[in-house]
Amino acid sequence: MSQVLLDVRDLVVEFPTRKGLVQAVSGVSFELRRGETLALVGESGCGKSTTARAVMQLPRPTSGHISLEGDDLVAAGKRDLRRLRRRFQMIFQNPIASLNPRKRISEIIEKPLKIAGLLDAEKRRQAVEELLETVGLDPAVAMDKRPHEFSGGQCQRISIARALILEPDLLICDEPVSALDVSIQAQILNLLEDMKQRYDLTMLFISHDLAVVRNVADRVAVMYLGRFCEVGTSERLFDNPAHPYTRALLSAIPVPDPTVTPKPIEMIQGDLPSPISPPSGCRFRTRCPVASDRCAAEVPQMRDLPDGRAVACHHPLIGG
Amino acid sequence: MAAPLLELTNVSTHFHSPAGRVRAVDGVSVSLEAGQTLGLVGESGSGKSVLARTIMGLLPSYAEIPEGSAITFDGHNLLTMDRKARRAISGPGIGMIFQDPMTSLNPVMKIGQQVYEGMRHHFGTSKAAGRERAIELLTEVGIPQPDVRVDQFPHQLSGGMRQRVAIAIALACEPKLLIADEPTTALDVTVQSGILDLLQREQRDRGMTLILITHDLGVVAGRCDQVAVMYAGGIVETGSTRSLFARTRMRYTQALLDSIPRLDRPPHERLKSIGGRPPNLITPPPGCRFAPRCAFADAKCEAGIPPMQADEADSTHRFACWHPRDPEQATEEVA
Amino acid sequence: MADPTTNRPLHPLRPTLSRFRRMRPTTGKSGQFGIAFWLPLAWLILISFAAIFAPWIGIQDPDSLDFINLQAPPNDAHVLGTDHLGRDVLARVIYGARVSLVVGFCAPVVGMLLGLPIGMIAGYFGGRVDGFIVGCIDTFLAVPGLVLLLLFSLIFGGSLLVVTVSLGLLFIPIFSRISRAATLSFKSSEFVLAARTIGANDFNILVRELLPNVVLPVLAFGLVAVAGAIVVEGALSFLGLSVPAPHPSWGGMIAGGREHLEESPHISVFPAIVMFLTVLSFNLVGDTLRSRFADVREAAI
């Protein structure tokens, strides 16, 4: 097995809000091996993006350890962190908003090099041109334009170029295709797959779309209200969910096939509980069809199932 | 065969802009019988929402509907009616649900009032009776504690609940036709299926006609009788849902279906993406609008607009393509 | 209303249609400015030209007294007539423009140079820094601007420099509010986050990422501020607290004609008209440019 690149232990992120302290991420642990793609899935408010940003140290997490091949990111000082940032980069959900509207494309992409103090102007320009070509844009046309002259898909290509110019080890993708149309989405997903091969990337992929996740991920972690429900390889998890929430999510996805009648989802309808005062015990219990008294009393711990995945549930759907 | 409830004949909607005339909707013809559900599918910019607003009469002032367009609803031409008669149709005739429930409810008006306001205007219902009816409707759309919620403001509800309120508002005047414009796009996937189930139930129970606008072919597949696929302002393929999915003819429809990542495919499978991007609607390509992105396009496609033609097996299945896909053949190589 | 080809009077459009919004027809053809821009601009150029070259364009001495023609209505010798001391109104209006234009341009610049960084720092760093700056601005705003100006001019005496600088100080709160609001709106946008992920420091983000975006709305307000500064200077000189007499200024001339409104309204009315046209022109030109900037920004975001 390849070595661990990113190790996250007991990550907690809290935000003060007007109504009280919100714990957006409550003790999440995972590791990411070199060359692997781990997807975090869940619905809005589950803490998946917060987790990704905590890994980016934007903002710094409340507690927990995050180490990138032995370098502790949480403990790193400002200066060290800035140096370490070269090795982990991020692309964002909104491709247009993530590019400064007042800057030229060439300035946007070369900025990481400039800040890192790498290469001279001529070499930087060359690097930008090569990378633009790699992500499928014509450098001659694109270099001197500004972001608003491009479509969403093209802007996402530019974002990818900016993230890759420092040749990072880890690429964090925060909902990179959810703002894009289906036909463009496929282009970007294919491009990410190509870049992963070419630059030997390890990816942390955040998405609410399970079909997209199925396509890109080696392993998947399902999140609900700040905690992991289930982590496993994408085949096992999708073909045979162990956590009732995973099953509910999967059953809710509409299938583009008229011969499949949509089934009612296996989850109690209702609102997401308030993250300020989450339910005791298992956080999913208020909407879980198989919840018992034990679920209210006792927080389910992550445990390994025989098939190699981990689930946090008192009544898993398989492997008891 | 009964006369259709809604019939669009050669409907176009153009926007005036300094850069030129934007042909947001261009020559759309489609008809819908009472009690049917039509799925209107397309990517952003395909004109599906503009078409909905054209039917509903909600276009901005710089829009123009060119001569020759006709929208017949229940025997009336909506485009030539006087304003007052047209308003009498909005509500009891046609109701609408919008995409984002966070912005489609008035933030400073009580939920109950928003529900019964239409009834008061059209039927002269009293306030007390309207409030009673609003509570009934809120119960019907699955809102817990409707007698409390009726006096609350929208921000006190979650997104899914607000969309249920929006449905109650649309249902209040018992419309014959309900247009739902991407009703679940802004919602989480587990909430989405609840809303779609509700819409489907109401449609069936009330014998209502429903137009479901979405970008998600999956949503359409399980819940619509008919599908119309839009691309760059026009309908490129329409037919019964079963036939359209089983015997896809138009190259764009097929490309769209192919580009969707699917749960039943293995991980890391290369997706069949569509190259390029949708055309500029100020100066659209002269021929087939999909031609610049189509793997099967040739000189003919670039020169002339393909006419609508019927599928051999099902005459209600119509499509606009010079080189339609052979539905009997499983996969095809690029010609 | 039976013609389906006419624009239906159905107004609102929704956010998803907003991509069409910037295509809304504007006055004239695209890329061109209408007459509501060129005419005021021409006036501004004319008045600036006259003010700059006042000594060389063959007008009379604004301070020379013509005792034969006291309060003379417009005539051949005095195109706009004379005031109660027999001074040429045209000459005084043109020399008065020097004061108005200098104060009008310089005061907003002073306000902008100080207000912009203050607002950006408050918006960017937030927390206590923001609380302190906003508190100071609130305090400053609670004292009426005209009162402050009056105090300043009493304490330091009325001179062009004092008026310009103190008026400039008054513009600080407005400019810092605008730049603070703009900074706040851009601060949490993803491109700033992206800059952080590549290790940019606060200074770099403020100057390279935020400033180019914040400066646009601030500049757009600048021309409107010029109009405002001319008005306030006019009010000050009307009260006799701007540049000292007998130096001509528009407000002072309007005030000077007050006593003779009934028999010689031209003494007040001509400077009033010139001042009105100048303020109007700055407002119109500023508004056109501002909506143009806003369009650019809207298209860019």
Next chain:
Amino acid sequence: MRYVLKRVRRLLVVIFAVTLFTFLLVNVLPGDVAYDIAGQDASEEEVQAIRADLGLDRPVMVRYVEWLGDFVQGDWGRSFRTDEPVVEAILSRFPVSLELMLVAQVFALILAVPFGIIAAYRAGRTTDRAIATAGFMSLSIPSFMAAILLILVVSLNLGWLPTSEYEPLSAGLWANLRAFILPALAIAMAEWVILMRVLRADMIGVLQQDYISLARSKGLPVWHVILRHALKPASFSMITVLGLQIGNLVGGSIIIESIFALPGVGRLLINAIYARDFIVVQGVVVFIAFAYVLVNFIVDLLYAVLDPRIRTERTDG
């Protein structure tokens, strides 16, 4: 409630800062009142005596603390010139300023609301542009110029509303009100445009919202949609601006009060400034600042009444 307390605390801090700021401005900066009182021929000893008499020879912070102590007890000092207690001087003139500002804002609102609505509804069209142009012209007439023009045209040329003396309310409502019509118009001349433009901008934004489309899709008449659905959410910014303008009630009417000879606080202030009667200036400035902060505080609370989103958020918190 916690929200209100927080606002009150903030209000007190600003008031305190204003008193300090004003006191320092008036006392530290050059220009000594003792010389003025003593007159030009006074000897240095006489001046020193006056300074000692007024307590001006002590350190400024000591004087500030003393003044603040008296101030909170309601003793704002006496005018150097007239010996009138400052508090009484202000309170006796305040109703005039208040009435002037209220009448002016009523005029401004009468113009701003209908024109703002029409301009927003016809945004980009001829009507909108006509209103915008008229607004720009009106905005470009400074209030002192408007005052002169109104006197010239309305009083002198047309002979209506001769520039009349101020009469107290006891002299009859019309006699009292007519003195305010021209001055209020002069103030409203620019202010209605500001209100109108704020309302128009917000109204355009609101009219683009989906909830307006939803209201229209119910088949409601346009006027109903505008008045019942759009006006309330579109008027929040306008109310803020209105609050700022009313809060600025004295600062905005100093010149107008002196042109029309209205015995308001503004005239008191300007006369005190000319007379270098700094104890009065100080009192009036603090009073004005207090009024300004207080009105803004009230507007903030008003928001909570008007906007249910804020109301529940704040009671929840």
